[in-house]
Amino acid sequence: MSLEKIVIIGSGPAGTRAAETLLRQGCRNITVISEAPASGGQIYRRQPQGFGRQADEIYGSEAEKATALHRSFDALAGSVDYRPNTLVWNIFDRKVFTNGPDGVEEIPFDRLVLTTGAMDRILPVPGWTFPGVFTLGGAQIALKHQACAIGRQVVFAGAGPLLYLVAWQYMKAGAHVVAVLDTSAFANKMAASLKLLALPRLMFRGLKFRRDLKAKGVALHEGVRLTRIDGDRSVTAINFTKSGVTQRLACDAVGLGFGLNPEMQIAELAGGRTRFDRTFRQWVLAHDGEGRVAEDVYVAGDGHAIGGADVAELTGERAAWAVLADLGLPVSAERQSVIRRALKRQAIFRQGIEQSFPLPAEWLVDTPDETILCRCENVTFGEVRAAITELEPNDVNRLKAFARPGMGRCQGRVCGHVLAELLAAETGRPLEEVGRLRGQAPVKPLHYKAAAGMAEAGIQQWLEQADKVLENG
Amino acid sequence: MAEANETDIAIIGGGIAGVASAYHLALAGKRVTVLEKGAVGAQASGVNFGGLRTNGRAMAELSLSLRAREIWRKLKDLIGHDCETEFTGHVEICDREDHLAAVEKWAPEANAFGVGAEMLSGAAVARRFPWIGRRMLGGIYVATDGAANPRLVTPVFARAVRKLGVTIREQEPVTSVGYHNGRFEITTGKGAVIRSPILVNAAGAWGKRIAQHFGEDYPLDVMAPQMVVSEPFARQVTATVDYPVNGRFFYVRQISRGNLLFGRGPGRADLDTSRASYVPQNVFDASRIAIDILPMLKGRTFLRSWAGVEGKTPDSLPILGPSPVRDGLIHAFGFSGHGFQLGPATGAVVTDLILKGKTATDISGFSPRRFKTS
């Protein structure tokens, strides 16, 4: 048994499996914090109270896994200190800083398990800021969570497995999907097929999505280049070229996405190291192979490297075993080796996915100057290019300092990688050399009022004293 | 492989003090090399509050500060970019008798230098700054004070300086400094050796370490002023405000694009990593003060907090002047939390000292000799 305080951030597949394993193996002081109102994470997100749809309606072929995961989490209730609707916005001096229903709190920890998941990776296309353009994940959330579609005539565009999945889910839900515009050529997938066969079930599921979409008359275009989204007050059409021919499709909504980016800010604030991964063409957390990323800090799931839901469950459990080992509690060598083997197959499949859907970052050099790069701060490609040529920033943090991209509400989560790609491309340097935007707190905006609730008593006394002085004076 | 480089003047530190020195020296036709361990203006000079105030400064600093004010006014003509400089005024507000008495004493003395400070009654504070949500006993206002964007100033200065022929070597830390045959020999982390008859120590919070190469040990501490920035909203806060609470200043301004910036430290600084981190408790305390004096913030959020590494002397005045032990060595460091405004004039003074051996600016309060260094 251990009474060390273990704080788990995230209640998706990774967080759930971590909590479950730790509890089962004798940890008795576990806190699970999640911004989400309910467990399940992104993929097995639960519908709001009062929606009565069946699991298989929402989760399709993954219904069984979803239900199992929800059950596992529900079984933890009463045994862990669970704090939903609670944002973690900083880690400092071995304390987790939260903002939840009771305001801002500081929670000290002995060990920290981070399962913060991922968010959509976007490449700006001229017109991407029109209302009616959603991320693929956002489009999926609208459907899963609120049971509504993002438009009446929807085009899904971008790259990655989520592209076909979400299009298929929309089609199944009865929405009108005009087309799927896949920026990756069919040849890329052919070349990756051996790797994808590492997980035949998933590969055939992907092929089924395509077949079903085609059967329903949804146009599938592969190897396209997205050139512009048209709109006035909201989206009216999307333009693309394929084999040199330009086409225009009328639509009132676009789901746009190019894979996912791990949410690593919290890990960085906790001292986690990062490394550039060539296959993913993105930064991931540099852990020791079992999830240890800094002293007493462990990571798992899509928040440490994109791997999907099954990998999230596996790595969540893996991180728990690492914690247990470090606590001196018994570990199951058998489970650990089962996980290791499963992750090996997953890793090969993952490489296949990346090879099937490369990020078309080479577009960015041609993106027109007037296109918005950072929507929070309204910074255009032209403004960023001017800062690059005039002030010669050596890395993205400096570029941010000069021209403001990434300084707004989202802290560069959306545009950070675009900024890096652009800086690398415009200066002819490798992507890993221009760095990445440093994670900074608060990771999401915080109300002054909430922060003020934690002020020390001396401040209040000063202000009250001042009131007295003024009354007398 | 050691590569040898000769230059007239070597400057260690590419903050505002070092780069502004390079600027004035280059204008005078000197060959200058600046050595910067990271990027120019990436330390204190690049992450500060951007406040350009003469208001409230120590008497010893006013001569330098007023010279700086003149340079800031002409910034665009000098370096080709205004770096968002604005002269919207600075007010220090008082809700304690002793504080009010102190500023009442300061004002006439400062005005003798030409600061142009104006005493305000409590009613005048309320009338002029209706967005201050708290009654005050009074205040002191300098209309010609202002602010600039620190993220731009030093890099833009550096661009101008390069155009004048100065060599700025970035990502090149100075690892040792010696003196042989009438020349400084400066070795960098890239293995280069730079030789020059004159050396300027503008290494900011690290200035103590440079001075130690010459056996001078200055009582320089590190401090880490800390900032918080809000989401943008329509501009209401039209002047920079300073407000002391429990012995520490809370200072705030709103930039033209709408973000509100305030500061209250101290954060934590580390000279070895060159990083500072903010301390959450200061953010909480400052937020409490902020929503009290600026009620407009009640429903608003902040986006980020950070701190910067700065050197602090016991009397909070910089160390600016010739080294007492080594001819040709000029110190210009330790600005103790308020050297951004002074920066451009610091460069002018360093240039005076090198070219003429003296300066018309009164820097008597900054003498390195005021400290026992061995």
Ligand SMILES: Cc1cc2nc3c(=O)[nH]c(=O)nc-3n(C[C@H](O)[C@H](O)[C@H](O)COP(=O)(O)OP(=O)(O)OC[C@H]3O[C@@H](n4cnc5c(N)ncnc54)[C@H](O)[C@@H]3O)c2cc1C
């Ligand atoms: C929008 C979206 C849709 C996706 N859809 C699919 C899909 O259909 N199929 C598929 O296979 N994969 C999908 N993925 C990938 C999916 O993320 C993983 O398959 C799986 O959910 C990863 O599990 P996880 O536990 O690592 O993270 P998640 O399931 O994302 O869980 C992370 C949890 O951490 C919480 N959290 C994050 N940051 C903080 C913070 N600072 N403070 C407090 N709590 C925090 C979140 O609220 C969430 O509960 C999707 C990803 C996204 C972003």
Ligand SMILES: Cc1cc2nc3c(=O)[nH]c(=O)nc-3n(C[C@H](O)[C@H](O)[C@H](O)COP(=O)(O)OP(=O)(O)OC[C@H]3O[C@@H](n4cnc5c(N)ncnc54)[C@H](O)[C@@H]3O)c2cc1C
């Ligand atoms: C958060 C914050 C808010 C502030 N607000 C204000 C304000 O509103 N108004 C104001 O007037 N002042 C303000 N200040 C103070 C002001 O920023 C500093 O006094 C000023 O920038 C100091 O300039 P500098 O050139 O001396 O130092 P720095 O900018 O620190 O430059 C020194 C440089 O020397 C380099 N260096 C050090 N050692 C070596 C070496 N061995 N080799 C090569 N290079 C080396 C460093 O990397 C650094 O870039 C603030 C400071 C902070 C941190």
